[in-house]
Amino acid sequence: MRVDRPADRREQILEVAARLFAERGFHGVSVGDLGKAVGISGPALYKHFDSKDAVLAEMLIAISERLLAEGQQRVDRAGNAADALRALVDWHVDFALAQPSLIVVQDRDWRSLPAPARERVRSLQREYVDLWAAQLRRLRRGLTLDQARSIAHATFGLINSTPHSRLLPDDAMRPLLREMALRSLDV
């Protein structure tokens, strides 16, 4: 029959898993479901991953790294703190609109990770938060680190709300989120 690209099974599994985990939660998707959704069945998954946990781990570590790496690059290219924050907002908004499933899984299911992966993800997230926090503190000198982190967290919450509403087309959602985020940051 050859319905789907045999491209790379691993990649395919990760994509499909992101969608399913987002819809029904990590524990709401069985290995059997996941297999069926990619056209193989059940235990064949173990030819590609060590465990169900490992699928989640690879998925979450990859996006945390990507979010941080690209964020860092954009900050490096920016001339000043305000520009850096604008660039960070753009990046995060684009990412949230392009990968709503990953956003959902990342903040709903990170608790299901095995301890070492969980620590890795938490640590990458902390770095990402601190990337934002540092720019905020360059811009508004009075801010403590924890204040700046709290502000960053709140703005993430704002942007990450996208997957929960999705009432407008992306072209309308993008500027709306950008402006709300920038106003919330007072940039």
Next chain:
Amino acid sequence: MRVDRPADRREQILEVAARLFAERGFHGVSVGDLGKAVGISGPALYKHFDSKDAVLAEMLIAISERLLAEGQQRVDRAGNAADALRALVDWHVDFALAQPSLIVVQDRDWRSLPAPARERVRSLQREYVDLWAAQLRRLRRGLTLDQARSIAHATFGLINSTPHSRLLPDDAMRPLLREMALRSLDV
């Protein structure tokens, strides 16, 4: 031994369940865990609730109703749209700071509800969103309903981020969230 108030078992179960569900997720807490946490064991829970699902259902319906009812009252008491929005922000911020567990469970685990309860909760949430949306549209005439809803959703995301960070004491968090929320709404 008599360690805890025997006040009302039902109530106690709901409180403890909120905390546990928030920490480990609905599927991450077994009926046995829940029983142990309130000092009874396992199946005794069925003397108070029809099922594990029913605990979640009662919890989520109750808070959705409370959020809406109080929100409605505050709007009714407000003189104009801007005051109404300020009152809604205050209410939502206070609630999120007082009941972080419920906030977490509500938006992480509503998918685990049995269909009728899920519909009830979704419908109450829609009403609550529309309460905000209506005030936004009174204030900024050009807004479509879906635009206003999207804005409300984003601001909820901002405020509901509280339980994920919690780096500052409530007294510092409250004004920070209030101001960010109001700026995000452009009020």
Next chain:
DNA sequence: CGGCTAGGTTAACGCTCATTAACCAGCCTC
């Protein structure tokens, strides 16, 4: 040609979980 490897299959295992069954003690009421 012969065998290794990659990527599948189905069957079986063992565990956990929600739920039910069966039973029991104390208390309130008539």
Next chain:
DNA sequence: GAGGCTGGTTAATGAGCGTTAACCTAGCCG
């Protein structure tokens, strides 16, 4: 003081899950 709620107990049940075992086939390589 007999009897029925109320709120517990432990044991059993049955389903679903992640994972492992055992086996198979096709293609590549020497």
